[in-house]
Each structure stands twice: as C-alpha cells, then as structure tokens.
Amino acid sequence: MPLPYSTNSPPLRLPWSGSAQSKISRASYGFTLVELLTVIAIIGILAAIIIPTVGKVRESAYRATCTSNMRQIFNGLLLYAQDNKNILPAVSEKWAPTLQQDTWGYHIWNYVGYGKNAFQASTSGTLNDLTVRTPAINNIFACPATRRKPLRTDGVSLATGGNVYAYGLNSAPLNINDYDLYWKQPIPLNVVLNPSRCAMIMECSNVLGSPQGFLRLYGLIPHSGGSNVLFYDGHIKHMKLADIPDNLYEKSFWRGWE
Numbered sequence: 001m002p003l004p005y006s007t008n009s010p011p012l013r014l015p016w017s018g019s020a021q022s023k024i025s026r027a028s029y030g031f032t033l034v035e036l037l038t039v040i041a042i043i044g045i046l047a048a049i050i051i052p053t054v055g056k057v058r059e060s061a062y063r064a065t066c067t068s069n070m071r072q073i074f075n076g077l078l079l080y081a082q083d084n085k086n087i088l089p090a091v092s093e094k095w096a097p098t099l100q101q102d103t104w105g106y107h108i109w110n111y112v113g114y115g116k117n118a119f120q121a122s123t124s125g126t127l128n129d130l131t132v133r134t135p136a137i138n139n140i141f142a143c144p145a146t147r148r149k150p151l152r153t154d155g156v157s158l159a160t161g162g163n164v165y166a167y168g169l170n171s172a173p174l175n176i177n178d179y180d181l182y183w184k185q186p187i188p189l190n191v192v193l194n195p196s197r198c199a200m201i202m203e204c205s206n207v208l209g210s211p212q213g214f215l216r217l218y219g220l221i222p223h224s225g226g227s228n229v230l231f232y233d234g235h236i237k238h239m240k241l242a243d244i245p246d247n248l249y250e251k252s253f254w255r256g257w258e
Helices: 018-029 033-082 104-108 144-148 179-184 211-218
Strands: 167-169 199-203 226-231 236-240
Touching (some): 033 226, 033 236, 179 211
Antiparallel strands (some): 226 236
C-alpha cells in the first residue's frame, strides 16, 4: 500500500523548532543572569557617585546658611553698639541664663528684624532647644547643621549646653579673671585691638563663645570637621578644629590684643 507521503519530502518543521524556539525561550526568560548583574553593578556605581555628591551639596548649603546667619548677627551687634556707646551686650545678664531675655541674642532681636518673642520655645520665655529641635529655633541663631544633627563636640568640649543658640559671643577681650564676669560684663568694642584676627562669634551650644566656653564647655564642630568663625571686623572663616587655638590665653584669636 503506498505511503500517504513521499519519503523524499522535507522534514516537518514545528512552530517551536529551531530559531523560533530560541526566540520564544529568550522572551520567556527575560534578562540573563549576566545582564542582571551588569545592571546591578551599574546602579551601584552610579549610587556611589551620586550619594556623596548629594551629601556635599547639602553640607555646602548648611554652611552657606550658617555664614548668612553670622553676617546678620554681626550687623545686629554693630547696630546695637551704635546705640549703646560702642558697647556690645553682655553674654548673659545672669549666670547661668535661664530665659531668652538674659542673653546677648535677646538684645539684638529687634536689630535683626524679629519681634521680641521670635525665638522663644514657649510662651514662658524659655530658651531655644537644639536637642529636641523645636520649631521655635528656625531663626538666625540656629545653624541648620546643628539642628539636623546631634550636638557634636568632636573632642572640643567636656559637655554641651543642652539648649540655647548655636552661636556664642566671645567675651575674652575683656581680660578679666572672674569667670562670672565673662558672662555678665558688657563688651566695649575698643578693647579689641586687632579685630581682623579676633573671634567674635563661635559655633557653640550655649551663648558663651569665649575660649573657656568653646574649648571646655560648648564648642561645636558641625561643618565637615570644622566650624564657621565670625571675626570682630566682620569677615567669616571656616576653620578646622586643628586650626582653632586651644590655648585659653592666646592673645590674638581669642583676645584680640595682637
């Protein structure tokens, strides 16, 4: 009986055979393992490049805001001095300050454009709280880096003032031995003989920015291992911790005599 097909006929090609089968297989399995690993490696490289860059940009923005804060504080202090026989306010009218009204910052609030209650963390007049980041500290007396990080001393201080400003006023040019008077004595501008070399405002967790206040008690290093410093002539410099004199009796940076 003759066969229904010729033995010389080409073999029957099924729709999933040959190259078509390979295409279907590739479509079914998606990316190969090598391709996935390549994509993951590329993402990792991009993340390693982008994340540090974002951090540096954010830190630069914080430092710029801090610098702007210091400029406004300097202008406020000078305006206050012009109205008060060229004398700056005392660091604090009391030792230790318990209310905003005790501090040097309170005396220049109006000179920097704020109302009398602008910085009070509560209606009772209690101090700004850098520790719990209360909304009341959104003002020029609080550095944005300090508000977003734990209070950092990096070996500068033995303790931190749990609240108050992020800036301290340096009263060391007064040349007095009574520690209480470093807080309570107003500062005549004429005691600073070399204003371009003498620190005026330091980054501190309390209002005292003297060498004792910065080096032993309240100093902050919130900007990439350094701190912004406002000098008595008005210029601002970012200084690494190693460049800030650690001698309490240094005559230039802290006291402005040379």
